[in-house]
Amino acid sequence: MTRHFLKDTDLSPEELVEVLDLADALKADPYSRTPLAGPQTAIVFFDKTSTRTRVSFATGIADLGGNPLIVNPGESQLGHKESIADTAHVLERMVSLVVWRTFAQSGLEEMAENSSVPVINALSDDFHPCQLVADLQTIREHKGTGSGNGLSGLTMSYYGDGANNMANSYVLAGVNAGMHVRIAAPEGHQPAEAIIAEASALSARTGGSVLVTDDPLAAAQGADIVITDTWVSMGQSAEGRADEDSPFVKYQVTSELMRHTNDAIFMHCLPAYRGLEVEAEVIDGPASVVFDEAENRLHAQKALMVWLLERSTRGEPA
Numbered sequence: 001m002t003r004h005f006l007k008d009t010d011l012s013p014e015e016l017v018e019v020l021d022l023a024d025a026l027k028a029d030p031y032s033r034t035p036l037a038g039p040q041t042a043i044v045f046f047d048k049t050s051t052r053t054r055v056s057f058a059t060g061i062a063d064l065g066g067n068p069l070i071v072n073p074g075e076s077q078l079g080h081k082e083s084i085a086d087t088a089h090v091l092e093r094m095v096s097l098v099v100w101r102t103f104a105q106s107g108l109e110e111m112a113e114n115s116s117v118p119v120i121n122a123l124s125d126d127f128h129p130c131q132l133v134a135d136l137q138t139i140r141e142h143k144g145t146g147s148g149n150g151l152s153g154l155t156m157s158y159y160g161d162g163a164n165n166m167a168n169s170y171v172l173a174g175v176n177a178g179m180h181v182r183i184a185a186p187e188g189h190q191p192a193e194a195i196i197a198e199a200s201a202l203s204a205r206t207g208g209s210v211l212v213t214d215d216p217l218a219a220a221q222g223a224d225i226v227i228t229d230t231w232v233s234m235g236q237s238a239e240g241r242a243d244e245d246s247p248f249v250k251y252q253v254t255s256e257l258m259r260h261t262n263d264a265i266f267m268h269c270l271p272a273y274r275g276l277e278v279e280a281e282v283i284d285g286p287a288s289v290v291f292d293e294a295e296n297r298l299h300a301q302k303a304l305m306v307w308l309l310e311r312s313t314r315g316e317p318a
Contacts, residue, residue: 002312004112004119005304006105008129008173009198013206015307016136016176017149023137023296023303033302035309036066042097042305043069044122045078050101052270053122053130056297057099064302066096079107088114097305118308120301128165131269132173134300135227138293142265143224152178152207155262157223159216159251160277162190166229166269175199175208182211184219186247216251220260226287227267228253228277246276253278258287265289 004010011019026033036042042061046054054070061068071078078087088111091098098115100108101122112119121129136151144150158170162185171191174181181199183191190212199210213219220226231248258264266278266287274280283290 002112002116002118003308004115005129005308006108006112006119006121006124007127008132008169009176009202010129011176013149013176013178016133016173019133019300019303019307020137020140020149022307023133023300024140026302026306027137027296027299030063030299030302033306034065035306036061036064036096039065039067040096041067041069041094042099043071043091043095044099045071045076045101046122047073047100047102048123050122052294052297053101056301057122060298060302060305061097063298064305069095084110085114087111088119092116097309118305118312120304120308124165126165127169127172128269129169129173130297130301130304131166132169133304134296135170135267135269135293136173136177137296137300138267138289139225139265141292141296142289149177153180154224155180155182155222156225156227157182157184157219157261157264159184159219159226159228159253159257160231160248161185161229162212163192164229167191168195170227171195171199171210172202175202175206175210178206178208180209180211182213182219182223184213184216184251186214186251189247190214216257217260220257220264223261223264225267226253226258226261226264229269230271230273231277248277252276253282255279255281255285258282263287267293270294 044057058068092115097118099120099122103125105124105126108121140150156174156179162183171181203209266282268290
């Protein structure tokens with residue numbers, strides 16, 4: 001059976017802890033695991049531009065003993081001259097791992113359905129699960145409870161566009177870790193009912209919870225972690241979003257907002273726009289852990305690759 005990582009809940013709560021523990025171990029000893037020695041090749045497709053994802057996957061694959069093959073937009077037949085299924089069947093005979101940063105989640109699902117090697121979602125329009133593993137590692141480092149999985153019971157508040165891929169992943173990954181997730185977003189930009197329903201069902205097992213509100217201060221009260229993201233997600237139009245008339249203006253993370261929290265850390269997956277979704281005083285201040293968060297993309301993704309490779313057997317896809 002082949003294991004893939006396409007959305008945050010593809011890891012059970014117990015498996016998530018295994019990956020986080022492995023990420024910590026690889027951060028402490030970066031070259032201790034080499035499952036791609038040979039070197040074996042891992043292919044990384046980019047349909048969208050990238051800095052952190054590109055560097056962290058290329059570096060991580062090399063650290064694990066492998067050869068990163070980066071494919072930029074327009075450099076392959078994938079999805080236009082050749083079907084995703086046919087591409088998957090070709091790739092599984094040549095590479096040990098497929099990573100894809102793309103648009104439609106359905107494309108990743110089709111790739112995984114036809115692949116006998118692990119497929120990793122490096123970002124889609126619906127989810128950004130690799131970012132969340134890195135974020136949870138960062139939260140454990142700075143706010144870890146020291147018991148259980150180190151995350152359960154913490155409160156994480158996200159501000160801005162609650163209907164984008166980052167908000168979806170924060171809801172699912174946070175509840176999967178037993179955290180209390182608050183989404184502060186304007187009406188019309190809140191998570192889809194299906195995302196909330198999935199998280200609510202999961203909360204019965206993990207003890208986590210999800211709250212959606214249009215009140216920024218209510219979401220801040222007692223929060224341990226405050227998070228935001230760019231108001232204009234990749235591929236979206238900036239019209240009506242990135243100016244003083246934006247519906248997100250009242251959800252800007254400010255120093256005043258941070259004073260209502262439980263001495264929260266501030267996180268942002270980057271790139272950030274100071275003066276829009278966050279004040280410079282916050283992102284450049286002592287509460288900010290954004291560069292630890294960025295570094296942990298490397299360690300978390302290495303852990304994911306090791307974990308998936310070790311639990312996947314070449315043969316029929318899952």
